[in-house]
Amino acid sequence: MATTLMRLCAAAIMAVASGFSPAKEWPLTIDTHVDIPQAYMQKARFDAGADSVLKVDLAKMERGGLDAAFFVVYVEQGPLTAEGYGRAMRLADEKYDAIEALVQQNPGRIRLATGPQQVRQNHQDGVLSAMIGIENGYSLGRRLDRLDAAHARGARYLGLTHTGHNAICTSSGERPEFGDVPAGGKGLSGFGRSVVLRANRLGMMIDVSHASDACVREVLQASAAPVIASHSAAHALVPHPRNINDGLLRGIADSGGVVQVVAYTYFLKPDPAREAAEQALQGEVAKLAGAGEFDSDLHDGHPAYVVGMARIDAEFPIATLDDYMDHVDHVVSVAGIDHVGLASDFDGGGGITGWMDASETANVTRALRERGYGDEEIEKLWGGNLLRVWAEVERIAAGAGA
């Protein structure tokens, strides 16, 4: 405790001298999965440069000491048709535009980082880093050139799937309305294999969160570069299909990759009663709002939703930092300290008691310390490992010649 206090005091003195806030001094913190609403940077309440309702905005990052985040170009699964792909591409393009707007409108506070060295440089300069990840390769359609275009816009990881199988690979969850059946032994498609190889050549990390076990196994065989899971937890503790079993945790570690443990309540602490209550409430609120289905971007602020969620939170408490640390400890014990990182899934359903938004990021560091992790280990977990993997993915791409 005394050393922590001394460090804080030293940081405060340096902060006064340098003009930086103490939160920026140590460690370099990276959250690998932050969602953005479709109307990000368009509606005032989703303006991350101002006071916003978002769990991650610049002020909350600065206050909580979150230095860098992968903002995610997520597109919901739709039908595997030309029309579906066209729509997905348009929606994805809007999100790239929004992230571009974020950095352009806040030049002194955040910069786009397209390589690990830039993240470190931004941190040294006292500026936040925005990185871009793709969630759901559905937005590529069946076109490899879309991956090149995404890379050109700054995307540096590709989450192959979301819920529902796509043209690349099978998912850990099916969408029966689009004709999905359980993945079974089916993993990557032929197109999926070419996507993995193209990502390797571009220096883009492959993200297997949401993918089926068969897909993860086949990606680990096909990829020339280390593989990441940008937001997943431990299947051995909570057997949710989105979580990763010990064998695959080891496989990702053996690839040289990293598993970013996610602070998403249902993956950390199963609670079917809460899940059912939440779904019922969403149905009610959608009806009250006169909408076909619940849309969190539109209905999160609806009074009936706010009151209903307060009731649900009181009755079925969400996971805590302690639950989260159990998963971190487990993944560290199976994959090794060099192959684990941290992710929130904020603004995409993530958030636990103690880490409800980016302003509470320092609580995670504190919880790691309470679990006995030392400075060097905490630096690895908070971003050192991810930056190492990213640099290795770039090195392999440079060797292959893009």
Ligand SMILES: [Zn+2]
């Ligand atoms: Zn996700």
